[in-house]
Amino acid sequence: MMNQSFDAKGNERRRFLRLMSSSALTGCAAASLASGGNSRSAFANPEEEEVSPAEDLMREHGVLKRILLIYGEALHRIEANEELPLHALQESAKIIRSFIEEYHEKLEETFLFPRFRKAKRLVDLVEVLNNQHRAGRHLTDTTLRLSSSESMKDAQERKGLAESLRLFIRMYNPHEAREDTVLFPAFRKLVSSGEYNALGEEFEEKEHELFGNGGFEGIVDRVAAIEKTLGILDLAQFTPKG
Secondary structure (H helix, E strand, C coil), X not given: CHHHXXXXXXXXXXXXXXXXXXXXXXXXXXXXXXHCCCCCHHHHCHHHHXXXXXXXXXXXXXXXXXXXXXXXXXXXXXXXXCCCCHHHHHHHHHHHHHHHHHHHHHHHHXXXXXXXXXXXXXXHHHHHHHHHHHHHHHHHHHHHHHCCHHHHCCHHHHHXXXXXXXXXXXXXXXXXXXXXXXXXXHHHHHCCHHHHXXXXXXXXXXXXXXXXXXXXXXXXXXXXXXXXXXXXXXXXXXXXXX
């Protein structure tokens, strides 16, 4: 049901933007669009539904951050010889592979990094970030390979899995922070408003092409299910006592 609502919302949003760009748009057409399908009351102000490229990339970093917390929990359990549901770790690594590495990072490598290189802005930072993308994919290969019941029985492979998780967490915490506070704000100043808005639409279309009707929200649901499996879904548990 959530997927249907999300899909209807995305379709209405794109139709509305196309109509707005046409001189043929009338108040009657706008009213009909706003009231049709599964639209919500908030849709009456379509500007609130806009997701800029930077916001899109930063909320994807929220998914990455939640996976880093899952990796941290898995690392703790490995080192403490506590029970670890391996399917939860495998599912997390698969989300990293498909959503972060093959989608989010590809957006950066295709649409952001080349523009910084062309403008000769933050080139050193871009090269470090790009190198870290490659290093992250190697670590994900290791995590996927070693997160099996057979590997967990082997002391060396168990140690290798723990090290892979540790290195991934250590690299991506500063990686995403630097992008959020330096790269993304600079990118907004690097392109025109028209180009910036067009990229937002392109990012959204790519998201739905790769991940179906659920898109970002579907990925968040998968992450929440993993957190529930590991007993770390309830945010209140992280509040200091006393």
